[in-house]
Amino acid sequence: MGALRLFAQGVWSLVVGLGVTGRHMLRRRVTIFYPHERPDVSRWGGPIELVTFPETGTHDCIACNACVRVCPSECISVEGKRPEGSKKMRATKFILDFSTCSLCGLCVDVCPTDTLRYSTRYDEATYTRDATYNDLLEPFGGS
Amino acid sequence: MSTETPTPAAEPLDTYTLNMGPQHPSTHGVLRLVLTLQGERLIRVEPVIGYGHRAHEKMAENRTYAQFLPNTSRQDYLSGMIYNFAWVEAVEKMAGIPVPERALVARVILAEFNRLSSHLLWIGAFLLDIGGWTPALYTWDDREAILFLLESVTGSRLTYCTGRFGGLSRDLDADFPRRASVVLAKLKARWQEYEDLIESNVIFIQRTQGIGIFTQEQCRSFGVTGANLRAAGVPYDVRKVEPYGAYPRFQFDIPTRTESDAFARYWVRVQEMKQSVRIVEQALEQLPDGPVLTEKGLGSKKRLKLPAGTQYYAVESARGAYGILLVSEGATEPWRAKFRTPSYPNLAVLEDVLPGYMMADVVTILGSVDIIIPEIDR
Amino acid sequence: MLGGLRQWLAGFLGDSVATFLLGAALIMTFLAFNVLFLVWLERKVAAHIHRRVGPMEAGPHGTLQTVADMLKLLGKQLLVPAAADRVGYLLAPLLVFLPTLCVASLIPLSGVEAFADVPYGLLVIVALSGLTVLAVFMAGWSSNNKYAVLGGMRSVAQVVAYEIPILLSALAVVLLSQTMNLRHIVEAQQHTVWYVLLQPVAAVIYFIGITAETNRAPFDIPEAESELVAGFHTEYSGMRFAMFYFAEYTNMLVLGALGATLFLGGWLGPWLPGPVWLLLKAYAGIFVMMWMRWTFPRLRFDQLMTLAWKLLIPAALVNLAVTALLVHGAG
Numbered sequence: 001m002g003a004l005r006l007f008a009q010g011v012w013s014l015v016v017g018l019g020v021t022g023r024h025m026l027r028r029r030v031t032i033f034y035p036h037e038r039p040d041v042s043r044w045g046g047p048i049e050l051v052t053f054p055e056t057g058t059h060d061c062i063a064c065n066a067c068v069r070v071c072p073s074e075c076i077s078v079e080g081k082r083p084e085g086s087k088k089m090r091a092t093k094f095i096l097d098f099s100t101c102s103l104c105g106l107c108v109d110v111c112p113t114d115t116l117r118y119s120t121r122y123d124e125a126t127y128t129r130d131a132t133y134n135d136l137l138e139p140f141g142g143s
Numbered sequence: 144m145s146t147e148t149p150t151p152a153a154e155p156l157d158t159y160t161l162n163m164g165p166q167h168p169s170t171h172g173v174l175r176l177v178l179t180l181q182g183e184r185l186i187r188v189e190p191v192i193g194y195g196h197r198a199h200e201k202m203a204e205n206r207t208y209a210q211f212l213p214n215t216s217r218q219d220y221l222s223g224m225i226y227n228f229a230w231v232e233a234v235e236k237m238a239g240i241p242v243p244e245r246a247l248v249a250r251v252i253l254a255e256f257n258r259l260s261s262h263l264l265w266i267g268a269f270l271l272d273i274g275g276w277t278p279a280l281y282t283w284d285d286r287e288a289i290l291f292l293l294e295s296v297t298g299s300r301l302t303y304c305t306g307r308f309g310g311l312s313r314d315l316d317a318d319f320p321r322r323a324s325v326v327l328a329k330l331k332a333r334w335q336e337y338e339d340l341i342e343s344n345v346i347f348i349q350r351t352q353g354i355g356i357f358t359q360e361q362c363r364s365f366g367v368t369g370a371n372l373r374a375a376g377v378p379y380d381v382r383k384v385e386p387y388g389a390y391p392r393f394q395f396d397i398p399t400r401t402e403s404d405a406f407a408r409y410w411v412r413v414q415e416m417k418q419s420v421r422i423v424e425q426a427l428e429q430l431p432d433g434p435v436l437t438e439k440g441l442g443s444k445k446r447l448k449l450p451a452g453t454q455y456y457a458v459e460s461a462r463g464a465y466g467i468l469l470v471s472e473g474a475t476e477p478w479r480a481k482f483r484t485p486s487y488p489n490l491a492v493l494e495d496v497l498p499g500y501m502m503a504d505v506v507t508i509l510g511s512v513d514i515i516i517p518e519i520d521r
Numbered sequence: 522m523l524g525g526l527r528q529w530l531a532g533f534l535g536d537s538v539a540t541f542l543l544g545a546a547l548i549m550t551f552l553a554f555n556v557l558f559l560v561w562l563e564r565k566v567a568a569h570i571h572r573r574v575g576p577m578e579a580g581p582h583g584t585l586q587t588v589a590d591m592l593k594l595l596g597k598q599l600l601v602p603a604a605a606d607r608v609g610y611l612l613a614p615l616l617v618f619l620p621t622l623c624v625a626s627l628i629p630l631s632g633v634e635a636f637a638d639v640p641y642g643l644l645v646i647v648a649l650s651g652l653t654v655l656a657v658f659m660a661g662w663s664s665n666n667k668y669a670v671l672g673g674m675r676s677v678a679q680v681v682a683y684e685i686p687i688l689l690s691a692l693a694v695v696l697l698s699q700t701m702n703l704r705h706i707v708e709a710q711q712h713t714v715w716y717v718l719l720q721p722v723a724a725v726i727y728f729i730g731i732t733a734e735t736n737r738a739p740f741d742i743p744e745a746e747s748e749l750v751a752g753f754h755t756e757y758s759g760m761r762f763a764m765f766y767f768a769e770y771t772n773m774l775v776l777g778a779l780g781a782t783l784f785l786g787g788w789l790g791p792w793l794p795g796p797v798w799l800l801l802k803a804y805a806g807i808f809v810m811m812w813m814r815w816t817f818p819r820l821r822f823d824q825l826m827t828l829a830w831k832l833l834i835p836a837a838l839v840n841l842a843v844t845a846l847l848v849h850g851a852g
Contacts, residue, residue, distance in 0.1 A: 010345030014817065020340045021277055021570045021816040030284050031573040040291075045298025070443050072210035104213035104304040105312055109443045118298055274738065274819025280571040346739055346818050503742075503821045 045118035047098050048107060050136050053115075058140060060113040061091035067107035067116060073100040076107060091137065098124060099132040158186055163505075165194045171268075171509065172516025174490075178505070185505060188497045190490055195520040203480035208234050208449070209308070209442035211480070216302035218482065219518040221264060222460040223302045224257035224293070231306035232387060233456035233467045237449050238308070240441065244431045246310035247389040252323070252426045253293065253305070254388075255419040259330065260289045261461035262412045262419075265513050269409065270341065272510035273350050278341055285333055288326045295322065308447060310436035320427045327420055334417065342410070351405035354500070355508030358403070361495055366488035369463025370415060371512055373399045374407035381459035393425045405511035412513070446475040462486055462513055482521060486514040548625050552771050559770045559807065560587040566811045597759030602665055605756065609663030614757065614764035617656035620649045621771045628778045629704040630788060630796045642703040643695060646779065647688055650734070653772065654680045660765070661753035673753035675822055676743035680734055682829035687730035689837035690723035693844045694783045703779075707787030717784040722840045724784045726833055728806065731776040733829070735769055738814040742822050773810065777803035 032039060050059035063080020079093040108116045126132055163176040173194035179187040199218060203211050215230040216223030228250050235242060263286045267279030290300045296315055297305035305312050341347055362372050372379050378397045382390045398414035400407040441447065449471040457466040463485025470479040489512050497505060530539035561576070561584060568575030576583025601610060624646050627639060639645060654677050661673015694716050695701055698709040710716055717724045733740040744752045754765045781787060781802035788795030820828065 013339075013343045013345045016339045017344050017816050018812060020336055021812065024281075024572055025566070025569045025812075027572065029569075029572055029574050030287075033574075033577065043295040043298060066444070070210065072206055072213055102213035102217075102302075102304070103299065105298070106209060106212070106304075106443045109307070109312065109440055270818060274741070275817060276567075277570055277815050280573070284572060340816070344817065346820055349824055350818060350821060501821075501823070 041120045041122055044120050044122055045103055045105065046121040047101060047103075047119055047124060047134055048096060048116050048136070049119040050094070050140065051115050051117050052139075059091075059137075060115040061094060062113060063089045063091040064112060066110040066112060070106045070110045072104065072106070073102055075100040094136040096134040096136060097132060098134050099129065157181060171514055173520075174514075174516045176505075176509075178502075180502065183501045185498050185500055185502070188494055188505075190494065192490070192516070192519050195517045197517075197521065199521040200480055200482060203477050205476065207442070207475045208447045208477065211477075212306065213302075213304050216304060217517070218484065218521055219460060219462065219465070219486070219515050220302055221261040221515060222257055222462065222465075224297075224305070225254045225458060225460045226465065227303050227306045228254055228388075229456065229458040229460075229465055229467055231308060232458070233454065233469055234308055234442075234447065234449065236456060237452070237454045237469060237471065238447060240309050241437055243310055243434050243437060244389075245314075245433045246435045248392075248426050248430050249311055249315050249435060250306070251389045251393070252315075252423055252430070253296065253303075255423045255426070256289050256293055256323075256326075257303075258461045259416055259419050260286045260293075262416050263289075265412060265461075266337070266341070266409075269510045269513075270347075272506050273347065275341070275347070278337070281333070281336070281340075285330055288329055292319075292322055292326050295319075307436055307439075308442040309438050310434070312436070314435040315430070320430065323423065323427055327423060330416075330420060334413075337413065342413070348406065350507060351409060351511065352402075354405045354504050355496060355511055356403050357492060357496055361492055365492040365495070367463070367492050368485050369459075369461075369489065369513070370408050370411045371403075371489055371492075372463070373397060374411045375403035376401040379464075381457050381464045385457055387456075387458060389426070390422075392429065393422045395419075395422050405507055408511045408513075448473060448475050449477070457483075460485060462515065462518075463489060482518075484518040484521065486516070486519045490514050490519060544626060545622075548622065552622070552625060552774070553767075555774050556767050556770045557587045557591075559774065560590075560766075562804075562808070563811050566808065567815050570812070570815045591763065594759050594763045599759050599761065600756075602756050604665045606663035606665065609659045610756075613656050613660035613663060614761045614768075616659065617653055618764055618768040618771065619656075620652040621768060621775050623649050624779070625771070625775045627703065628775065628782060628799070629707060630799065638704050639702065641701045643691055643701040643706075646703075647684070647691070650776075651684065653768070657753055660757070664753070664756035666756050669753050669755045672743050672755070676736065676753055679736070679740065679743065679822075679825060679829075682826055683730045683733035683740075683833070686726045686829065686833040686837045687734065689834070689841055690720070690727040690730065691783055693720050693723040693837075693841050696841070696844050696848050703782050703787075707782055707789060710786045711789055715784065715786040715789075720784065720840070720844065722836065723844075724780075726837050726840070727780055727784065728809075729828075729833060731773075731780060731806075732810055732813065733825070734776060735773045735810075737773070737810050739817040739820045740825055741814075741819060742825060773807050774803055777806040777810075780806055 050061060052058060053060055061078070061080075063078050065078055068074075068076045068078050075097040077093070077095045077097075078091055080089040080091045082089050103118075105118070108118065124132075158179050158181045161178045161180055163174075163178060165173040165175045175191040175194065177189040177191060178185055197217075199214050202214055206214075211230065212227065215227045218226055232250075234240070263282040267282040270276075270278040293303070294300050296319060297303050297313060299305070357367065357371060357375050359375050359377060361367070362375050362377065367375075368379065368381075376399055378399045380397045381387075382395075383397055395418040396414075398411050398418065400411055449469070451471055451473040453468065453470045455466055455468045457464050459465070464483070465485055466483035468479070468481040468483070469477055470481075472478040493509065493512065497508060500508065527539050527543050530543060533539075534542070564575045564583070564586070576586035579586040579589045601607060627642050627646055627649075629638070629642075657676045657680070658673045661669045661671075661676070664670070694706060697713075697716060697719060698706045700706060700709070706716075713719070736744050754762055757765065778799060781799055785802045785806075786798075787802075788799045790798035790801075793801075
């Protein structure tokens with residue numbers, strides 16, 4: 001009799017399992033039609049970019065190289081020049097080699113002018129290695 | 144790491160060697176198992192590791208304590224948050240850095256969500272090994288809710304770098320407790336479904352009961368920890384045995400079972416998930432206000448020099464006891480960082496356990512132990 | 522229209538040859554479209570169980586996806602392993618498909634068309650379905666691959682073991698209808714009730730049997746053995762691999778249609794034409810098979826064999842004995 005009860009339990013478990021998947025078959029999808037629909041990436045921490053401050057309308061990178069020194073992967077390179085009539089240095093070249101960046105955020109932490117932040121880009125796959133070099137000064141007129 | 148050819152006198156003549164190569168369609172990673180079989184039965188198994196060695200411990204010697212932070216998540220990428228916090232807490236303890244209350248509780252919340260997502264993935268992968276494709280997608284759906292929540296807090300989904308010496312880099316926003324409760328409610332609604340679809344299913348029970356039994360002596364002699372040890376009847380959980388962080392404030396049980404087969408390991412992990420939900424609920428209630436970081440840029444703007452000495456700091460990751468041995472000579476970089484990862488002994492014990500089982504069970508047992516190869520190779 | 526075409530062909534080739542060719546062409550076309558549909562259905566059923574939607578890009582709701590996949594497979598390089606047994610290797614994909622094609626021609630459609638009225642139809646069908654096993658083993662053996670042989674042998678053992686419960690449950694139906702002619706079996710169900718109500722045990726055993734015959738989960742060890750060891754069609758690529766796939770879905774349809782004929786009343790049903798009813802019933806059975814595939818994990822090989830030999834065959838024998846007694850008692 002115990003064997004028969006086990007058998008009945010086994011068969012019932014199969015029916016219950018079918019019930020679970022059957023119910024799911026009738027419900028709406030939980031996926032999105034990428035690339036026709038896009039996910040919400042407002043809180044995603046993507047490759048870094050320079051902040052545009054509303055007061056000045058531009059970035060505030062002073063080419064101090066703190067981010068360059070702290071980066072564990074050595075993927076940032078910065079060059080700067082002091083413009084005429086200014087006490088502060090200003091970045092003339094800011095390249096991020098995204099192929100080695102690990103999105104750790106240490107550069108964002110150390111920036112003394114808070115001019116670095118994560119972007120929300122996620123579609124960063126490229127066809128060539130050169131294209132992985134992000135020029136952060138591009139929105140500001142290029143390096 | 145060489146593969147010894149078996150001496151002819153040691154084994155019967157009708158054995159053959161089967162190589163479960165570094166690439167195989169399981170989600171465990173690059174592991175090579177050299178199996179010696181006699182018909183369907185396993186005579187010997189030799190795990191060959193090292194295919195994923197990336198020299199994390201060497202990198203730790205050449206980076207400052209803050210610069211090592213991104214490496215921590217990559218060791219065990221499924222418990223990335225837990226590993227990140229373990230490093231941060233190890234350094235904080237050795238340097239005597241105070242951590243605000245809010246950060247301590249927030250770390251528990253984030254770590255437990257990480258544990259939940261790791262166990263959910265394991266359920267999916269285990270069922271895939273056994274041949275059920277559907278639970279993997281249901282656990283992925285739940286995991287998506289958790290990962291989206293963690294993304295909203297940390298900015299990352301799998302490998303987190305949100306721990307800082309003295310707290311967290313980003314605070315939990317005011318809406319976080321509500322969003323977290325929604326995720327928890329979604330998970331709790333699923334437990335019955337998982338039980339109906341998996342745990343009570345007669346085929347699953349037939350495939351996992353009585354398979355892959357570890358004895359407690361084997362566990363002790365190899366150093367097996369995590370759900371494998373708890374499924375063998377030993378209630379060892381680092382969160383209870385050597386409490387750290389804010390864990391002493393929360394009430395939770397350590398589920399154990401005595402059969403120590405694949406089914407018991409499945410059951411223990413499911414119960415652990417329920418306990419994790421319990422911890423998170425308590426933590427959300429007790430989440431204090433206040434700052435989440437004592438000093439911004441500690442370790443990055445201002446390099447940390449730890450006092451000379453040696454310290455071992457252990458936490459409970461999703462796979463078992465994870466320990467960091469830090470040896471400092473007073474410099475800004477560690478002299479030596481040794482990582483005791485739980486998957487290493489969990490895999491080693493299989494050399495003792497697997498012989499005698501049939502081929503089809505090898506995959507089941509390997510899946511039930513829940514190993515991640517990158518943390519074995521580091 | 523078809524009659525006219527047949528007469529035109531008969532002018533060249535003679536009546537019987539013309540009928541044969543036309544019939545074969547019709548069945549092949551139908552089966553081809555059927556496979557296209559079933560592959561699409563499988564992907565959609567799987568998708569909806571998984572709370573996603575499956576193919577949507579190729580054609581409206583992905584209906585042309587299978588066509589796209591076939592075109593892709595046609596473009597693949599056809600390799601023959603160097604040490605493979607060439608004749609066996611090349612013949613196997615064709616042979617695996619042939620018996621199923623023959624069985625397809627034996628399923629009666631509806632009372633109107635005088636087609637498939639074979640006195641011992643069931644016997645012929647059972648004999649023919651045993652031949653697919655040879656093709657599977659031929660594929661595994663001629664591949665010259667340790668793992669293909671293992672997969673082939675397992676498949677053979679599985680198919681042979683599960684053919685017996687299928688036969689025994691079909692025999693129970695024969696006892697009820699007193700004939701082996703499939704057309705008469707359906708007509709008998711017109712006068713009584715559908716045999717699924719009179720022979721529920723046999724129907725369930727038959728259903729489990731055909732799930733195992735077609736290597737569907739939870740009995741798909743020979744196929745999904747890719748966790749450890751690849752199945753019997755490892756060494757096949759491109760269109761040859763597609764033939765095995767084609768044969769699996771055709772087998773599902775044919776065995777499903779046979780089950781509908783034996784237990785669900787074949788072409789019987791109101792309003793719709795006979796063949797449509799037969800198809801609907803067959804597809805209902807196939808739908809349940811797909812549903813099972815995406816719900817249950819796999820049985821281990823020894824558990825699979827235990828189920829056949831220690832559970833299904835004794836149950837089918839007992840069912841047969843009880844049916845015989847009841848039929849004898851009823852007079």
